[in-house]
Amino acid sequence: MSANNVLLEVDDLKKHFKVNQGWIASLMESFGSGEPDYVHAVDGVSFELREGETLGLAGESGCGKTTTGMSLVKLHEPTAGDIIYDDKRLSEASDAEIKQFRQNAQMIFQDPFESLNPRMTVYDTVAEPLRIHDIPNETARVQRALEFAELLPAEHYFDQYPHELSGGQRQRVAIARALVLDPDFIVADEPVSMLDVSLRAGVLSLLDRMTEEFGLSVVYISHDLSLLRHMCDRLAIMYMGKIVEKGPTDQIIENPQHPYTQSLINAVPVPDPAVGRERVELQGEVGDVIDIPSGCRFKNRCSEYIGDVCDQVVPPLEQKTEFEQDVACHLYESAEGYDPYEEMGGSPSAAETGEGAESTPADD
Amino acid sequence: MSQLEVEDLEVYYETEEGPAQAVDGVSFELEQGENLGIVGESGCGKTTLAKAIIGILPDAGYINNGSINFQGDDLTELSEPERRRLKWEEISMIAQSAMNSLDPVYTIREQIVEAIETHRPGTGRVESDEIVTEMFELVGLDPERADDYPHQFSGGMRQRAMIAMALALEPSLMLADEPTTALDVIMQDQILKRIGSIQEEINSSMLVITHDVSVVAETCDRVIVMYAGKIAEEGPVEEIFNQPYHPYTIGLKRAFPNIRESDQDLLSIAGYPPELVDPPQGCRFAERCPMATDRCREEEPEAHYENGLRSYCHYADEIDTELRPYADESETWRQTAAATDGGVEE
Incomplete structure (x- = not known):
């Protein structure tokens, strides 16, 4: 444009x-x-x-x-x-x-x-x-x-x-x-x-x-x-x-690269009976927005869940090495050299909170 | 014999200006086991149409003429108790806002059990509970949550509970009126998938009423395109999508965005459907049709049968040669728009 x-x-x-x-x-x-x-x-x-x-x-x-x-x-x-x-x-x-x-x-x-x-x-x-x-x-x-x-x-x-x-x-x-x-x-x-x-x-x-x-x-x-x-x-x-x-x-x-985006786009029906859409079922429902879970918010429904890093570190929305769009997911390598595993060393899930008192409840 | 045969049905609503047709x-x-979409x-x-079939027209509505034959019975002539027996047991309905029609003061289980016991007196509590468990599993809900109250469920879960209820008596016909329109796309996809597998299991047929062309494309075997109270075109889903004969079908299809295509030229069908109290003579779509002639405005089109389609257009036999390429241009529809749209409504 x-x-x-x-x-x-x-x-x-x-x-x-x-x-x-x-x-x-x-x-x-x-x-x-x-x-x-x-x-x-x-x-x-x-x-x-x-x-x-x-x-x-x-x-x-x-x-x-x-x-x-x-x-x-x-x-x-x-x-x-x-x-x-x-x-x-x-x-x-x-x-x-x-x-x-x-x-x-x-x-x-x-x-x-x-x-x-x-x-x-x-x-x-x-x-x-x-x-x-x-x-x-x-x-x-x-x-x-x-x-x-x-x-x-x-x-x-x-x-x-x-x-x-x-x-x-x-x-x-x-x-x-x-x-x-x-x-x-x-x-x-x-x-x-x-x-x-x-x-x-x-x-x-x-x-x-x-x-x-x-x-x-x-x-x-x-x-x-x-x-x-x-x-x-x-x-x-x-x-x-x-x-x-x-x-x-x-x-x-x-x-699409984020597992959530993939499920979302996959679920859209196509107005063409000739297209056989493959249906992948996404488990669970959208989580609780009052008591926010630690780490990635999509982890409980994610088919690509890779362990502690998803549980503990909030994935930042950032450029990745492999593609054009920005993605907030630990599956892909950061283009700017950010390493989520470094965050896991000290206090888990303190990655995003920072401000202390007002911040999201980290552990549950 | 078909499972359901609707013949020359006329349903009118009483209004101050006279009956609305x-x-x-x-x-x-x-046919038994078939999925028919109505868009x-x-x-x-x-x-x-769906309300007339299941017999829940509002007070102002009445069946003026025609018959609805369901498994040998004419539903229009049944007495109220006979009709009530058929409801839920043979014909069930999933309404658009079904999730809001659960009773807030009873648990989900109590409501489903009530439906079962009303229609099948003598069903023991243990058996009813088994049906509830089975239905909950079918629609992807945790059976342990059957003792929850509706407010403890999310919208998608309530809609699934309603579907469980509609299926509990294994009806042979389901009327689904915009069953997933109120839901998010992921939930819609899951529910449609489940309805499909349940249908296969109990071999029931389904009438899917929706404005969403893509839902019909994915779930139905045949489609009826309705316009202003009449059928515009009817036929197998592939034919309706690939080679429609009615200009309205072509327009509707082209008005709908497809996620698999970039740079689509969506078209808009200018104008509004006609008043149903005093519908115009001739083709009801004539006023909005870019190809309409005087004949369309005066003479009501007869059915044209070709390629398994039934199409109500005077020029259905010419559409292949001349009119389809013309009707497929969004420019064609834009010109009609310039002539009719934007004007003050009468």
Whole structure:
């Protein structure tokens, strides 16, 4: 696609949610009965988003892909880690800079039946972001955004309410609203999964045009790998709050290296009866994201488990000697000479924790 | 004789504007042990069809005409007690959100045992427990967890428990309505695989209702493509995928991404299905079809039989020579889109 300039960098992002936030729980806590539990929804994710690219975040439900996406547009405040945009760390940015960032970071949600306010007309829905950010030429901008979203003629839609529109049209309104501020990037969370198959391609081609015509970057979040293959330049596969594999889309789909990615891609059905897909069954279920296991999070289900190193050392996402994509797995040799066995010498599983008190429970 | 014969079935829903013809003159047969897929967009009548077969139409729905012959009985004429006997024992249904239909205050075991004892009075507790254990093993659940309550199971486990329940009485026909749509891809793959092996074991047939073309491609022997309450095309799965005659089948197939292909040109079928209260005369797909002529808009197409396919298109006999290459171009569909899409809905 276009140049490889980095637009946004995500640096070791973590988002943990406290469990049991009810008043009884807080009462118990004030009497000192134990530490609160946390769901480690996103637990140390780093990647960069380049200008004009479409980056796919994939994984099963609960892997943290949506939380990552929402943190990218500041709908969540990160627990730790940072987002670097325009050479600035967002954690250190001023209110004005944050407002500027919000203008450039937009999101499209999964369900167009819930993401639009039923009491607002299409015009007001699309114009609202302009009013918040004090941007002139409201009518012309709204019209242009609706036209780009192929809601033609735009004036016909101005006074309509969401209930008068079909699902596909609503999702187009949501796209128009995201585009009206002329953002730098858009996070699209399963933008077509609620739409009928026959209409999906229309909305997808809109997202494609956004990157091509405006040089926008898109973070496309989905569990549907067939769709991601169609849409994305690069993919990041997530498992239990961490990225396990990251690289060019074709490389990951055709030549996956992490055992989890391999199982995931292997499980995707193929719409062609002539293709005889070999089925390999993955054992077990996704683990506990409250009481995080030590070492590799996939070890209990992994068919390639190689012993203590998997139990004790968290595999870093890094470049390997043999292939293009980054993989977080001890099976492959690090390109930068990292040796996981060195970590096993002293205190086991202290590899990633580091900060002590707040860190993940290491032994269980 | 086929296990299931649906003939000229019409299922209507009462609405304020008059009856909506959700299923309109559908006929097909299902052989014992066969897997038949029904695909189509939302609102095409595929779920209504399944509900009519098992007899759980909502209050506003009724069978206006036609017959459903199941192993010699016309299901539309059975009394309620006779029908209730057939449910679960002979015909069972796995619904899309089946995992939410377990009763939260009973253990999974109690619920499955209840189904067994209702349909087979006199079954001893020991025997019922054996069935539960056997079914749990079949769907890949630990039998020791049968005494858990539904909330102790994950979504995928609950869906598997529902499948265990649907299979407990070894029904000869299973209706699976989007059985795996709510699940993640790995769980979907495991469940489909298990359903397949269980089916082989008890030689039951299955009607798979889904919008997911790839699930049908992998699990079914034959496919019905439905559009706006009618069958558009029906035939063996290979023929439907390789040489379809109906433009809607071609469009639907090309709208679906395939993980094995890079640089696919996905197409979008412009417009929306017609209103079912007052459906247009002629071919129901005419409005969205890039190849439609005046004849399509006026005259309802008859069935065209070729290569084992039954296709309802006026131009099915010409598609081989001229229309298929044209219909296979995404440009063709884009032109129709420019003409019809984006316009304000009436």
